[in-house]
Amino acid sequence: MTVFGLKEGLRTQIIDLGNGLIMRWSTRDDANNVGELLAEAFQWEPVGPPPPPGETPGPNEVVRASGRRLLRGNSAVMSEYDYALVENTRAAAGENPIVACACLHAVPGYYGSVRLQFGKPEGIATHPNYRNQGLVRRLLEDMIHPASDDRGDLVQFILGLPHFYLQFGYTYALRTGEQxxxxxxxxxxxxxxxxxxxxxxxxxxxxxxxxxxxxxxxxxxxxxxxxxxxxxxxxxxxxxxxxxxxxxxxxxxxxxxxxxxxxxxxxxxxxxxxxxxxxxxxxxxxxxxxxxxxxxxxxxxxxxxxxxxxxxxxxxxxxxxxxxxxxxxxxxxxxxxxxxxxxxxxxxxNTDRLYTRIASYPRFIRHVAPVLEERLARSALAGVSGAIELNFFRRVAGASGAGLRIVLDQGKLVEVEDWVAPSSREWMLKRLKGSPGGPRVYGAQFAPLSFTRLLVGEINVGQMLEQYGETGLKDAETRMLLDVLFPKVEHHIESLWW
Ligand SMILES: CC(C)(COP(=O)(O)OP(=O)(O)OC[C@H]1O[C@@H](n2cnc3c(N)ncnc32)[C@H](O)[C@@H]1OP(=O)(O)O)[C@@H](O)C(=O)NCCC(=O)NCCS
CATH class of the missing domain: 3.40.630.30 (Gcn5-related N-acetyltransferase (GNAT))
Structure with missing residues (x-):
């Protein structure tokens, strides 16, 4: 089957992790083993109905059913080839060879008037004997994220364990919905x-x-x-x-x-x-x-x-x-x-906060440019020209750059690129040389990854100033421009239990 832009077919990538462990993609034949791993990994997790009073929880049947369902080949969000697995090639007969897993969903969505595809890692688990060895990190960083980025997902989101996914380039930004x-x-x-x-x-x-x-x-x-x-x-x-x-x-x-x-x-x-x-x-x-x-x-x-x-x-x-x-x-x-x-x-x-990863701000912004241009056209800054230069201080995991430069020409976004802010020395020497001409510059600085929250409109510029001491704005007109481009908006991202 074809799920969104993803072509049917076995993914052949295999990564050797040593000690008999390999990472590979799934086929339908893995359904029972993935179900078994999920059932065992989630035994003690509060997913699905609680056990009857006085009974110790057994393997989690709700999560087992989900894993098997997702690998049946008829899901609306993934094909049977989209589960990334860690397999123990030295597993004894009768032992489940699948010791860790994470799958990748493709979910259609919108940002204003523009359609886009979200990538959603799901069904993540590691067998208790294999935990804290970095297996989920490897599954996300070497399999799930590259596959999602390559097929053109502009954002990934997950609803999950508090603070866990912050380790892998995510920040809390999207929300499931309003109250x-x-x-x-x-x-x-x-x-x-x-x-x-x-x-x-x-x-x-x-x-x-x-x-x-x-x-x-x-x-x-x-x-x-x-x-x-x-x-x-x-x-x-x-x-x-x-x-x-x-x-x-x-x-x-x-x-x-x-x-x-x-x-x-x-x-x-x-x-x-x-x-x-x-x-x-x-x-x-x-x-x-x-x-x-x-x-x-x-x-x-x-x-x-x-x-x-x-x-x-x-x-x-x-x-x-x-x-x-x-x-x-x-x-x-x-x-x-x-x-x-x-x-x-x-x-x-409260609604749930979703872990959000935008691997490339330029790619995302170029895609949603029509929405940003509509916002500008409706504002007092209609037809504005200049360069917005955003400094994120350093490039961190989950980001494509240490800064961002957006060039506006008469209200249109004509260039959007990763950017590195000049050093203090370069900055000072430039100032000493006097005004070189060029476009009007709107400058701002934001803590690494925090710009994701502004970009998706979870919070506005005023809240960025309150919540992050690193937030800085060059002048009042910069603030006005950022307020127009990135207002606070509502989200409706259902966590969709497929
Ligand atoms: C959560 C789980 C998937 C982690 O798998 P893992 O392969 O052990 O994860 P990794 O080894 O890649 O990452 C380990 C890191 O995450 C941290 N971590 C592990 N479990 C965590 C948890 N429940 N909450 C927050 N951080 C956690 C570890 O401290 C470790 O950090 P360190 O490297 O700084 O010591 C695994 O414990 C599991 O299957 N849990 C039950 C099912 C579950 O909750 N799945 C996730 C649903 S969203």
Whole structure:
């Protein structure tokens, strides 16, 4: 199969790590061994439902199912050749030869009006006997990042262990989304009146619904008016998560995402819901046709979602009155009508920060130049010319340069290159020589990698000044220009449990 720009085919790269260990890419034949490694590595991690009270957790079946699912060859985000593996070629008979693994997803997204592809490392684990030997570092630095950069991913992101990925060229910058809220007690959802059937019901999805799902999940439909960076829910996403995944489902732990169509009392399709369970139950998407009132549909829909989730996720033999589905996270954003309707019963919760790696600022900026030019054209600085020179002090892992130079000509970005700031001596001698002419220079300095946060609009220039002592701006006009180019914006990067 072809996933985005990636051609089908076995990747032949092999790297010898010594002591019988090699790094190589996967085939479908590795599915069970990768599943086994993940199940063992995540035994003690809080992913998936907790074990019944008093029971020691066994191998993690939810994560085993994910690894096997990803290597089935029908995923919307990777082919069966996209898992980077460390294999112990001296493994004894019956011993799992796969001792570490990391895979690479390709996820379509947007930055303003421009489409781009995100690379997403996922399913990362090392067998307990092989930890702290730098295996994940080698998998990321020698396999995953080069493969992702080479195929043109402009950004990589991961949701993961706090502080772990900062070692590998990532910084916290993208966010899953704007504010989540928690409904702490499902008893806050009013009961339906007896003997009256619900005004809205939910039905399962068929392949004929894919076009409807694509139409109902565009950014403007999702009630996120200030979102500028997000993921695209395209046909491949819907086809896989609502159909293909069930065709090849292997266990009750497989396919944790539930999509339903909302149907009104006349039998007409009027909306979509997506919920998932990842240790907590969350509503990821809820959208209705413009003609339908959230006020009328919200509680009928929630009541049926609760019934569905309890039936799906509660394990057999659960003690009477207990349920894993006892609260609900609304991952819909504060502008969503459902968030507003439930505002008095819910508590705000932080959204997740995502590790973000932009390997080359020039490559990224050249790609999103139309968005930056649109921002300039709408501003008081429309038509500006000059050079923006940004000093990042030194080149660090995860960055392509120690600085950046952007040349603007009448509001257009005509050059974007890595740049090295002149030394103090060069600077002073230049000043002594007097003004050499040339373009107006807008100069600024930012701590290494911190510019990623400004570039993706997680924080604005004022917040950069507050949060990083190294931030410096040449003058007020530089600040104005950077404020125009890099405003704070909202993100909607779902962590997508494929
Ligand atoms: C986290 C995990 C993948 C690390 O694999 P690894 O091959 O041991 O990692 P590396 O050897 O490449 O990196 C080790 C470095 O990371 C640090 N590190 C290891 N586990 C860490 C953790 N849980 N949190 C933060 N840092 C961690 C080590 O201290 C070490 O740093 P050092 O070199 O300065 O001593 C492995 O412990 C594991 O499989 N854990 C369970 C599954 C999991 O949590 N996967 C990641 C999900 S996002």
């Amino acid at each position: 989540r809220t928690v409904l702490p007690d499902l008893a806050l959802i009013p009961k339906a009146s007896s003997n009256v059937s619900e005004l809205f019901t939910l039905r399962t999805v068929t392949l004929d619904d894919i076009a409807y799902l694509v139409r109902m999940s565009t950014p403007d439909k999702l009630h996120r008016p200030t979102t500028e960076i997000g993921l695209v829910f395209d046909e491949a996403y819907w086809r896989f998560t609502t159909h293909d995944v069930y065709q090849t489902k292997q266990s009750m732990y497989d396919a944790s995402r539930q999509t339903r169509i909302v149907v009104d009392s006349t039998g007409k399709d009027v909306g979509v819901t997506v919920t998932s369970f990842r240790g907590h139950w969350q509503i990821d998407l809820f959208v209705l046709e413009d003609t339908v009132s959230y006020h009328q549909a919200l509680f009928p829909v929630l009541r049926q979602l609760v019934l569905m989730a309890k039936g799906r996720y509660d394990y057999p033999g659960m003690p009477e009155g207990e349920s894993l589905i006892d609260s609900l996270i609304l991952g819909l954003g504060s502008h969503h009508p459902a968030s507003k309707l439930l505002e008095s019963s819910t508590m705000p919760e």
